[in-house]
Amino acid sequence: MAHAVRIDETGGPEVMRWVPVEVGAPGPGEVRVRHEAVGLNFADTYFRTGLYPAPLPNGLGVEGAGVVEAVGPGVADFEPGDRVTYTGSPLGAYSTERVMPADSLIRLPDNIDFETAAAMTMRGLTTAYLLRRIHPLEAGDTVLLHAAAGGVGLLFCQWAALLGIRVIGTVSTHEKAEVARAHGCSEVIVYREQDVAAEVRRLTDGAGVPVVYDSIGATTFETSLDSLARRGLLVCFGTASGPIPPIDAMSLAVKGSLFVTRPALADYIADPAERAELAGELFDHVGSGRIRVEINQRYDLVDCVEAHRDLEAGRTVGSSVFKV
Structure with a gap:
């Protein structure tokens, strides 16, 4: 039965x-x-x-x-x-x-x-729309990806590498860092030991990244905003740590005229x-x-x-x- x-x-x-x-x-x-x-x-x-x-x-x-x-x-x-x-x-x-x-x-x-x-x-269709639909990425671009050793993360890192995109990934442990690197993640930040936004600035010569892909939510929202370059885009595609807080529109202006989107896979495969x-x-x-x-x-x-x-x-x- x-x-x-x-x-x-x-x-x-x-x-x-x-x-x-x-x-x-x-x-x-x-x-x-x-x-x-x-x-x-x-x-x-x-x-x-x-x-x-x-x-x-x-x-x-x-x-x-x-x-x-x-x-x-x-x-x-x-x-x-x-x-x-x-x-x-x-x-x-x-x-x-x-x-x-x-x-x-x-x-x-x-x-x-x-x-x-x-x-x-x-995970694969999520990765597909993140890389192929959300933002017009080009070879040589650098992006930040949270949970780089997760299911989406490992697919994302490999696909990004095929496109010539440099990925700065965050992970919780050094073991996961090795996994992320083995799948094409260019730079890995262990967030329990390092200041993510500060590391992103260091790795981008102070500029920040044009896009942050964030599936964590509540605990990473501010860090993600602080990692963006001027007029950058925060893609909140998951809430593993809880929903993102209410967005203060003026703070987006103060931090560099930033954009935030909360996409759903259903709207990209409808x-x-x-x-x-x-x-x-x-x-x-x-x-x-x-x-x-x-x-x-x-x-x-x-x-x-x-x-x-x-x-x-x-x-x-x-x-x-x-x-x-």
Whole structure:
């Protein structure tokens, strides 16, 4: 019988329950997917805690990869046996199989395995829009990236290196610093021991960087602003330490006429053609080996509580997946 993770209330990892479920047949525009692997993302904890509101009871998980088992009426782009991956709404990837909208799926190339797909579809498409859509970066530019040894961080560093972009990355430990360097991070700052903004100024001859990519949020917001060059852009694409504080518009002027954006992946893959373009570039880099996807943690879905505790405690490096 199929199983899934469900939550009836928001809270800590303990609110997740592994339960049997009836999947049923796909309706119009839907498919039934049998998962081979499921992604573990920090966004999952936001839904679990209620930081991202969602109706309850509900499932969890926004990323998975597997095989189409059945298609509903009106589905023309997929058929049983197709290899697929996906990221985004609706929630429910923490499951052995599920029914979901067909237009959420992305066809998976044969040269990318299911675990790799589940580990990198969300992170990879995030990296794609950060580097290819947010700001017109050019070879020779320098940027600051927080959490450089995380799942997005390792993909970002490799992709940036391919584009000739110098990345100054922040990490919590010297061990993570070595991991970041091995994946193309040009300069690494251990934030527990160094003043990040001061180091960024030193490494840029006092100028600061044109763009800061910040997935941490509350604890790094001011440091990120202080690391920017005049008319620089702060990209707040995650809130691992909590939401960013209210923005004082005048402080942006005082610090150099700065810009701040809070993008969401959904708005960069809502257009099917744009999603296909970003996914195609991502799959080409990964399939050719130019970008390596590091899966350093594997969990069984039934062990989702342990997985969330590890993730929130900062015990993970690179990408994590659930085996199905």
